[in-house]
Amino acid sequence: MAKLNVAQLDDRLRAQRQSFDKVPLVDLAPLLDGSDPGQVAKEIRWALANAGFMYVKNHGVSVRLIDETFARAKAFFDLPTTEKMKLHISNSGVALRGYIEVFGENTDPAKTKDLKECFDVGPEWPTVEGPFFGPNQWPTVLPGFQETVFLYHEAMKALSIKILSSIALSLDLPADFFEPKMKNPISIQRLLHYPPQSGAVDERVIGIGAHTDYGSLTILAQDSVGGLQVMNREGVWIVGNPIPGTFVINIGDLIQKLTNDRYLANLHRVVNTSGRERYSLAFFIDGDCDAVITPLESCISDDSPPRYPSITCGAHKFTRFLESFPHLQREHTTGLAAQPNGPTVL
Ligand SMILES: O=C(O)CCC(=O)C(=O)O
Numbered sequence: 623m624a625k626l627n628v629a630q631l632d633d634r635l636r637a638q639r640q641s642f643d644k645v646p647l648v649d650l651a652p653l654l655d656g657s658d659p660g661q662v663a664k665e666i667r668w669a670l671a672n673a674g675f676m677y678v679k680n681h682g683v684s685v686r687l688i689d690e691t692f693a694r695a696k697a698f699f700d701l702p703t704t705e706k707m708k709l710h711i712s713n714s715g716v717a718l719r720g721y722i723e724v725f726g727e728n729t730d731p732a733k734t735k736d737l738k739e740c741f742d743v744g745p746e747w748p749t750v751e752g753p754f755f756g757p758n759q760w761p762t763v764l765p766g767f768q769e770t771v772f773l774y775h776e777a778m779k780a781l782s783i784k785i786l787s788s789i790a791l792s793l794d795l796p797a798d799f800f801e802p803k804m805k806n807p808i809s810i811q812r813l814l815h816y817p818p819q820s821g822a823v824d825e826r827v828i829g830i831g832a833h834t835d836y837g838s839l840t841i842l843a844q845d846s847v848g849g850l851q852v853m854n855r856e857g858v859w860i861v862g863n864p865i866p867g868t869f870v871i872n873i874g875d876l877i878q879k880l881t882n883d884r885y886l887a888n889l890h891r892v893v894n895t896s897g898r899e900r901y902s903l904a905f906f907i908d909g910d911c912d913a914v915i916t917p918l919e920s921c922i923s924d925d926s927p928p929r930y931p932s933i934t935c936g937a938h939k940f941t942r943f944l945e946s947f948p949h950l951q952r953e954h955t956t957g958l959a960a961q962p963n964g965p966t967v968l
């Protein structure tokens with residue numbers, strides 16, 4: 623997890639409207655149709671080394687499914703607060719599924735309270751099996767919600783595995799490098815709602831505080847409202863304008879650690895001063911809970927000694943959530959105590 627020193631330099635919350643040349647748009651068609659995976663890997667290598675973010679087009683996910691999932695998200699957040707609070711994430715223990723109210727998770731807690739509400743689902747497990755695995759809490763008052771959101775989660779999972787194969791190729795690793803370490807990967811499908819802010823906005827309350835993502839890969843669908851900001855290498859916040867037909871992809875801490883900083887888990891935040899409600903769908907995927915992340919040999923040299931100790935995906939992610947979830951801090955004083963079944967080396 624990067625510390626937020628660069629972000630602290632900037633207290634102006636209006637992002638500069640610069641050309642987004644440095645965060646490229648990658649066409650996934652040659653990867654998905656098999657015609658030129660090498661070309662896609664080459665573009666991904668540049669994007670992740672320089673921006674940590676990219677837009678992707680021709681991703682193959684049905685527009686209808688995306689639109690329907692946005693509609694389900696809106697219907698959920700329109701429910702009365704009492705109804706949403708029945709599904710509160712604190713009911714789910716360490717499985718971390720359910721509803722998170724405004725200010726219920728703060729991603730830059732020393733500076734910012736997050737003016738957002740979210741709803742998290744993940745792979746369906748009948749009982750709580752440990753961190754990130756357990757039953758979902760579905761809003762039964764909304765017929766069809768469960769089916770759509772679960773289908774969307776599955777579509778994101780399938781796409782993320784293809785993108786991870788391209789990330790592996792981009793690192794001169796075999797395309798299936800990540801697969802043995804992702805037998806039951808941690809994944810979270812999050813629905814988000816950002817109420818608009820008006821008047822003087824300062825960093826104490828914004829949509830989502832500056833943060834890097836915790837896991838391997840994030841796939842974000844944003845509506846047309848805008849508000850995502852990504853930091854460029856000069857420490858300037860750049861507007862991440864929604865581009866119709868694309869997802870925003872970024873890598874999280876685990877890939878930065880795996881690549882010993884060759885690839886960047888970049889800082890980003892959301893400030894919604896549009897005057898409109900903003901909705902987004904963020905899918906996060908990691909390795910298995912007990913998969914160990916150690917810097918790759920190929921990313922270590924005399925000039926670039928190993929910068930990160932080995933850590934499991936589960937321990938890293940749970941520790942990050944402990945910092946951002948006030949409800950978890952009340953319930954847990956330690957992170958993951960032990961790694962079940964011994965580590966899988968990633
Ligand atoms: O909603 C967005 O645009 C970004 C969300 C995000 O950064 C996150 O959930 O980690």
Ligand SMILES: [Fe+2]
Pocket residue numbers: 833834835890
């Ligand atoms: Fe994020």
